[in-house]
Amino acid sequence: MAALNRKRRNICIAVLLSLIVLVILILILAFTVFKPKQPTITVDSVSLLDLNISLNAARFGVDLNLTLIVQLTVENPNKVAFQHSDGTAVVSYRGEEVAEAPIPSGRLSPDGTEKMNLTLTMMADRLLAKSELFSDVIAGELPISTFARLAGKMTVIGVFKIRVVALSSCDLTIDIRNRSVEDQRCEYRTKL
Structure with missing residues (x-):
């Protein structure tokens, strides 16, 4: 016993x-091995698809239609999948949001990369209140900013859920005379 x-x-x-x-x-x-690394959202390029400008010198007004193509790359350096919800990409002119495009939700495989093309069309009615627009158009340079945000989560070993937000912002100048994007400076951040 x-x-x-x-x-x-x-x-x-x-x-x-x-x-x-x-x-x-x-x-x-x-x-x-499964320690979470920061997914990144990178702006590969910003190009001008369409630019139509007409000046009304009598009222110091500008009619502006502008469409940008923004190419993004989302990278997941982790050994686990990154599940992200719907995100947004925004264009702003002197602090005023003037265009927005959705970034669809999705899943990035471990060590995966996804490329996206977004079309952003500036809403001319949102620019009417900006007194600087007329002088910027006359000077031939239009300063704008782009901002992209993607939030999601990673599940490590099926137990630990880690929330992550990948952010990207770029300041750039539209050269009106050459109809091109000039002087692009970008910054990338991630919040765990």
């Missing part, structure tokens, strides 16, 4: 030690 109790006790100790080693191994993997 004592030998049977000792055998049961040894089996329980072995099972308990095995579980402890397994939990430690899972934690080590979760914080090393």
Whole structure:
């Protein structure tokens, strides 16, 4: 009887030690190999698809239609998938949002990359209140900014859910005379 109790006790100790080693191994993997890295959203290029300008010198007004093509790359450097919800890309002129395009939700595989092309058309009615527009058009340069935001989550080992927000912003200038995008400066951030 004592030998049977000792055998049961040894089996329980072995099972308990095995579980402890397994939990430690899972934690080590979760914080090393599966440690979350920051997904990035990068603006590869911004190009001018359409630009129509007409000046009304009598009222110092400008009628402006502008369409941009923004090429984005979303990269997931993690060993787990990145599931992202709908995002947005925005164009602003001197702090005023003038165009917006949705970024559809999706799933990036581990170590995956996804390229996106977004078309952003400036809404001329939102520019009417900006007194600087007339002088910017006369000067031949239109300063604008783009901003893209993508929020999502990663699930590590099916247990740990980590929320991530990838952000990208670019300041650029539209050269009205050459009908081109000039002087593009971008910044990329991620929040874990």
